[in-house]
Amino acid sequence: MQRSFNNGNAPSIESSRIAHSIGTALDRFIKNNQDQFAYASGELSQLLRDIALASKVVNREVNKAGLIDLMGAVGSQNLAGDDQQKLDVLANIRFTRALAKGGEVCALISEESDTYVDLNNEGKYVIAIDPLDGSSNIDVNVSIGTIFSIYRRKSPAGTPIQPTDILQKGSDQVAAGYVLYGSSTMLVYTTGHGVNGFTYEPTLGEYFLSHPQLKMPEDGKIYSINEGLANSFPAAVQEYIKYCKDCQYTARYIGSLVADFHRNMLKGGIYIYPATAKSPQGKLRLMYECNALAFVAEQAGGRATNGKDRILDIEVKELHQRTAFYVGSKNMVEKAESLGIH
Secondary structure (H helix, E strand, O other): OOOOOOOOOOOOHHHHHHHOOOOOEHHHHHHHOHHHOOOOOOHHHHHHHHHHHHHHHHHHHHHOOOOOOOOOEEEEEOOOOOEEEHHHHHHHHHHHHHHHHHOOEEEEEEOOOOOOEEOOOOOOEEEEEEEEEOHHHHHHOOOEEEEEEEEEOOOOOOOOOOHHHHOOOHHHEEEEEEEEEOOOEEEEEEOOOOEEEEEEEOOOOEEEEEEOOOOOOOOOOEEEOOHHHHHHOOHHHHHHHHHHHHOOOEEOOOOOHHHHHHHHHHHOOEEEEOOOOOOOOOOEEHHHHHHHHHHHHHHOOOEEEOOOOEHHHOOOOOOOOEEOEEEEOHHHHHHHHHOOOO
């Protein structure tokens, strides 16, 4: 016999939860804010919906990966030299299909493809995407994510894709964001009017606004860096790490860029991936990792640099261009810059 511990006066926990509003659904939010888009003709709104749909499919695959043999490597490497995991390949397929069927994207730039994918349509947008960031964490149930950048094509719709459509600076982005697959799944994005976060409610199959107008704290006490490579860091980076330790900051490094960035976004902190002896140009990819997160960071009041230049101002010369990356709370990044990081 089931017993109730409700005294008859106070509402039960469950009824309180039901009565509590869970927020604005993503589709409604996009529709209500469409006039903020630089090109408010509907395509960008639909593109954001396509990304959300694909992320729901990827979220489902991630959650059941251990049950249907989706763990482990496929035995090949992408152009960046990373071992491709089964979920890397699957996520790339899911996003490519969703964006191709949506019709708003004319070209897709992906970490998992050597060159851009011409989607053979008259879409007005180009998207750069890391379908599943954090490959090394996939097999061990650690948070992973998707990162995306959206650009408006520069050549006329219906004509062949041009290099000027593909190699655009971060400052040309019309929207960018990320999806975090963690203890809960979140979609965070900006269209240049602040940053909003949406949490996925799996029983309803919808994203709901949970973090409106996100602001990154100007200061923080968290630094995120792979200290295992410390001996190959530039002297200024080693000096900054010493400064963090002298200030008794907390070291937190997950190894999934999205997860580390998201934590620092909420709590304040700096993420650092400098140039090293092994990767003198830096390791992270400008087009589909750094540009997107730099745009989000700046829209939330943060800062992003390669140590010399603002990330969003860097000229893109090749598809898989790498860069050093310092992103996070404004004052923390500026302090690192003052020490001459690069």
